[in-house]
Amino acid sequence: MTSFLHPTTDGSVFGSVHLGYVVVQSNRLSDWRRFGADAIGLHVDELDSSTLRFRLDDRSCRFLIRRGPAEDVIALGWQVDDHETFDRIVARVTEREVPIIEGTPEEAALRGVERLWRFAGPKGIAQEIFTNAVTTPEPLRMQSSGWVTGEAGLGHVAMLSREPESVRGYFQTVFDSRLSDYIDENISGLKMKIRFLRVNERHHSIAIANIRGVKIDPIRTSVQHINIQSGTLDDxxxxxxxxxxLGFRMQWSVGQHTNDRELSYYCVTPSGFELEVGWNPIVIGPELESTWEPSTYQGISSWGHSTVGETVLNKFAQFRQALRTVGTPEIAVPELTGGVSR
Structure with missing residues (x-):
């Protein structure tokens, strides 16, 4: 545990929650295997013809790729530090009459946890919570020398939402997330605002973007990207x-973000959402936490992060996807939004 305040002293679960794993459904398992092991440099375990798992550390599972048609992230797994924290989160969900169910033993084993509980999340992404992860003494077989996880969790998830205040309210209600900062950015003539939320010492575990002035979503997948953090710049x-x-599509070249100062690049996964591989972001430890005030940054990057291989066809596909979202409500969990605004 960190030295953040914990439920026994302040009633908050902040600092006791960590992104533990990501579940992806895809029919492109051979591409995912090549992408994860050969390109990114992760340890891969092929459990059967329908299941891949990627490891980054001593956990038996950090990414679970299961055969299916979604081509998307379908669940996020959050580790909580203790049973008191767990009970507090469960109470918040059930008191607002949102169903919460226990995962099957098979589901828990596939995710590398002892037990898990699941409830609805924004954009249809199931949120799963657990306390005990399964570790393995098996040596890592990967091209990378290591990844940064630990107290900061696996990394972060970013999504584009037509209802950003609701998504922010959801994570504040459930996990006591705190606002780290904002970024205002113009992309292809559209004004975008991004909110960055932290639940522990990682600068953000959730990023929520929206296009200002118009409720459209040009992204097919429920997440825009998942981030993982390299242990070294060379990695x-x-x-x-x-x-x-290896011919995988690069979306954004190497650059540095304005707010968390992370150096990173973005590539496109076999399922279509992006993976950000980063290095050396700001850590908001207990000392910084006590004085941190959110700021607004103009622009996502201080340098780099140039688009790579963007085509007219890509733009057309995004425009067509945006049109599909007009008039279609975004999947939300209004009982857990908490009435947070801005």
């Missing part, structure tokens, strides 16, 4: 080169 740059050499 990050080596994986960039492998992604390029």
């Amino acid at each position: 990050m740059l080596d994986s960039y080169q492998r992604v390029t050499d």
